[in-house]
Amino acid sequence: MSTATVPDTFEHQTESPWAVETHGLIKRFGENVAVNNVELLVPRGCAFGYLGPNGAGKTTLIRVLLGLTHADAGTMSLLGYPVPKRRDLALARVGAIVDEPRFHGHLTGRQNLQILAAAREPAARDRIGPALERVGILQRADDKVSKYSMGMRQRLGVAACLIGDPQLLLLDEPMNGLDPAGMADMREMIVSLVAEGRTVVLSSHLLDEVERTCDAVAIVDRGKVVRQGPISELLAGATLALQVECSEPDRARRLIDATRIGAHVEVGSLGLGISLPAGTPRDVIAEINRVLVEGGISVYRLQEIQASLESWFLQVTSRLGAPE
Amino acid sequence: MRTPAHTAASVATVQDTAPRDHRGSPIPTGAMIATRFMELRKRRGLMIALILVNIGIPTVFLVVRLLAHAIAPQSYGPAGGYSIYTGLVAGVMYVFGFIVAATLGCTAGSVDLTEGMFRHLVVTGRSRLALYLARIPAGLAIVVPLVAAGFIIVCSVCVFAAPTRLSYDGTNVPAGLSRAAFENWAADHPKLVICDFSFSAGPSSPVPAVINSVPCGPNGPIVKAPPGSQGPGQATVTPAQLRAAAVLIALQNYPDYSSDFLYPSDSLMIRTGLWIELEAIIGFIVGLGLASLLGQRTVPVILMVVLEIILTPLFSRARIAHLLNLQRSIVGVAMAHLTPGGLPVFGGGGGGPGGGQGNPLLVPESITWAVLVIIAWLVGWTVLGAWRMITRDA
Numbered sequence: 001m002s003t004a005t006v007p008d009t010f011e012h013q014t015e016s017p018w019a020v021e022t023h024g025l026i027k028r029f030g031e032n033v034a035v036n037n038v039e040l041l042v043p044r045g046c047a048f049g050y051l052g053p054n055g056a057g058k059t060t061l062i063r064v065l066l067g068l069t070h071a072d073a074g075t076m077s078l079l080g081y082p083v084p085k086r087r088d089l090a091l092a093r094v095g096a097i098v099d100e101p102r103f104h105g106h107l108t109g110r111q112n113l114q115i116l117a118a119a120r121e122p123a124a125r126d127r128i129g130p131a132l133e134r135v136g137i138l139q140r141a142d143d144k145v146s147k148y149s150m151g152m153r154q155r156l157g158v159a160a161c162l163i164g165d166p167q168l169l170l171l172d173e174p175m176n177g178l179d180p181a182g183m184a185d186m187r188e189m190i191v192s193l194v195a196e197g198r199t200v201v202l203s204s205h206l207l208d209e210v211e212r213t214c215d216a217v218a219i220v221d222r223g224k225v226v227r228q229g230p231i232s233e234l235l236a237g238a239t240l241a242l243q244v245e246c247s248e249p250d251r252a253r254r255l256i257d258a259t260r261i262g263a264h265v266e267v268g269s270l271g272l273g274i275s276l277p278a279g280t281p282r283d284v285i286a287e288i289n290r291v292l293v294e295g296g297i298s299v300y301r302l303q304e305i306q307a308s309l310e311s312w313f314l315q316v317t318s319r320l321g322a323p324e
Numbered sequence: 325m326r327t328p329a330h331t332a333a334s335v336a337t338v339q340d341t342a343p344r345d346h347r348g349s350p351i352p353t354g355a356m357i358a359t360r361f362m363e364l365r366k367r368r369g370l371m372i373a374l375i376l377v378n379i380g381i382p383t384v385f386l387v388v389r390l391l392a393h394a395i396a397p398q399s400y401g402p403a404g405g406y407s408i409y410t411g412l413v414a415g416v417m418y419v420f421g422f423i424v425a426a427t428l429g430c431t432a433g434s435v436d437l438t439e440g441m442f443r444h445l446v447v448t449g450r451s452r453l454a455l456y457l458a459r460i461p462a463g464l465a466i467v468v469p470l471v472a473a474g475f476i477i478v479c480s481v482c483v484f485a486a487p488t489r490l491s492y493d494g495t496n497v498p499a500g501l502s503r504a505a506f507e508n509w510a511a512d513h514p515k516l517v518i519c520d521f522s523f524s525a526g527p528s529s530p531v532p533a534v535i536n537s538v539p540c541g542p543n544g545p546i547v548k549a550p551p552g553s554q555g556p557g558q559a560t561v562t563p564a565q566l567r568a569a570a571v572l573i574a575l576q577n578y579p580d581y582s583s584d585f586l587y588p589s590d591s592l593m594i595r596t597g598l599w600i601e602l603e604a605i606i607g608f609i610v611g612l613g614l615a616s617l618l619g620q621r622t623v624p625v626i627l628m629v630v631l632e633i634i635l636t637p638l639f640s641r642a643r644i645a646h647l648l649n650l651q652r653s654i655v656g657v658a659m660a661h662l663t664p665g666g667l668p669v670f671g672g673g674g675g676g677p678g679g680g681q682g683n684p685l686l687v688p689e690s691i692t693w694a695v696l697v698i699i700a701w702l703v704g705w706t707v708l709g710a711w712r713m714i715t716r717d718a
Contacts, residue, residue: 063717063718066446066447067446068443068446068447068717068718069717069718070717087449088347088348088449088450088451089348089449090449091447091448091449092347092449094447094449095447096447098443098447099443100440101440101444102439102440102441103439103440103441103444104363104435104439104441105439106366106367106368107362107363107366111359111362111363111366112441114359114362115359115360115362115363115441115445116444116445116448117355118353118355118356118358118359119347119356119445119448119450119455120347120448120449120450121347122355125355160444164448
């Protein structure tokens with residue numbers, strides 16, 4: 001019956017280059033639109049950051065993708081399988097942590113994984129030991145989960161993902177509760193998972209972690225994806241920032257404002273902070289220097305500030321205090 | 325960043341095929357049932373409580389009776405016997421078995437949700453219906469042996485520590501006599517029969533005149549004589565008259581005597597065992613469905629206890645004209661109609677032994693209707709619980 005059609009469909013569907021693909025996805029909670037017409041494309045085999053401020057709808061999108069809650073409109077697919085139509089086939093190769101991982105506290109970590117492995121394919125049971133070892137809690141695997149720290153439960157959550165030998169991992173704030181060493185371990189693990197050909201979608205508000213771990217990101221704000229793409233390309237589109245240490249900063253500011261460079265200048269404790277529109281040629285930096293020197297300003301230091309994901313994130317989200 | 329083309333080349337270590345394990349199927353696997361069983365069995369506090377209630381209480385009761393009888397056999401009767409059996413099974417095990425099973429069902433139906441495992445399970449892609457159905461055999465694998473263990477203990481003590489002579493109306497009577505043998509025994513023991521057995525005399529009955537001549541101690545014979553029947557007895561009665569009166573009294577008591585036994589018969593124990601197991605299964609299935617529907621454990625447990633302890637006895641006894649069909653549709657009322665003959669009906673108004681079928685104290689209900697009600701409850705609550713589990717946001 002359906003099993004006869006699965007292989008053909010599967011072969012066809014897995015040709016999709018996207019691990020996650022959504023079109024016009026909408027999820028409402030009453031009047032609140034938690035996921036607003038989301039168009040998301042996550043390529044296979046990369047670490048993909050899903051960034052957004054608190055309440056932006058990150059977790060809701062993951063819950064919709066996993067079928068934990070229903071979408072109100074739109075289409076989506078995981079690993080090429082349309083969801084929810086072929087949800088069982090899609091989730092067979094997906095591992096996920098959503099919110100804080102919680103387990104049966106009266107059972108050991110290993111027993112909790114046995115319950116989850118029983119719901120997966122028979123081979124999943126054989127992966128319990130290696131998964132526990134990989135996340136570094138093999139020694140505590142036979143302790144009750146009620147005795148685990150938050151960080152250990154996070155690790156157990158990742159182990160729960162790994163027993164399904166997933167092609168796609170959706171990790172919602174996996175760094176929560178981890179100490180610095182644990183965060184470094186998690187970062188390393190994500191990198192190694194990607195190196196094995198898996199796709200990792202990392203939902204987080206820890207911009208630094210995402211920047212260090214991920215190849216590409218999507219920025220979500222108020223339920224809507226406002227930017228997405230490779231980090232390097234996105235940052236290339238960020239504003240060019242300069243820090244200038246000079247004499248008479250107020251007069252220097254007036255001199256720059258008088259030019260037609262289109263720079264936004266602020267006077268701060270460290271001197272002038274200059275923002276130039278994205279795509280401004282680097283010659284403009286020399287031009288600014290020339291204007292200042294010819295205006296009799298002593299320039300002690302002129303430094304280009306490397307655009308960070310954080311500064312770019314603040315630019316593109318509505319949480320930077322921009323007028324509503 | 326990796327491009328899709330780049331990725332295709334690099335996917336070497338991860339499997340690129342979905343496992344073909346029919347995880348969309350609604351039928352749970354053996355492993356799912358086994359791990360669900362483990363999850364319930366490992367709840368030590370719950371298991372101890374269930375064992376204490378279902379096995380501990382009847383065991384303690386019987387052990388105390390065994391000890392008391394061993395120490396002072398004249399003051400304390402045997403620990404076992406038919407009356408102890410009927411009282412324990414119909415009054416204790418039937419109710420406690422239901423409550424124990426309902427508590428376990430409510431636990432099985434709610435803990436995945438309250439302890440955060442439901443989300444992990446849903447993410448495996450396994451059919452939610454299969455996840456729900458796996459709980460039924462897993463839970464019953466605990467409930468059925470638990471109830472059986474308590475029941476076997478009660479049966480064992482009631483059979484092996486049964487009295488050797490039947491105590492009927494306070495008189496030791498040989499058990500299992502035929503009508504003729506009972507008459508013969510009465511003729512041989514006229515004074516015991518006249519003084520201890522109850523007797524309902526008709527207006528022209530010669531018996532009151534005879535029995536009033538027998539010195540029976542301060543209480544006298546137990547006779548219900550209608551107005552106008554013969555007054556104080558004759559001065560002397562012959563032994564033949566005494567024997568004849570005793571036989572008449574014995575004949576009137578035989579139906580009651582014949583429903584009393586030294587210990588329960590094998591067939592009664594089998595029927596009773598199946599009956600209390602069915603009650604426990606109902607408790608588990610309904611508890612599971614209700615807890616799944618409500619998404620919590622405490623309130624469903626309270627509701628189940630109220631149903632069993634308050635609503636069922638109330639609706640079994642009181643005949644409310646406009647609510648008769650509603651009363652008949654309560655599973656406890658239906659189960660009361662299936663009470664094996666020889667057992668008193670729980671909540672049936674103290675009608676004494678005789679089973680549920682045709683019991684005049686119960687709201688009238690045919691056996692067919694009672695069976696249909698029970699099936700409807702089992703199916704209905706399973707459907708409701710499964711539906712909520714399928715549609716619930718995880």
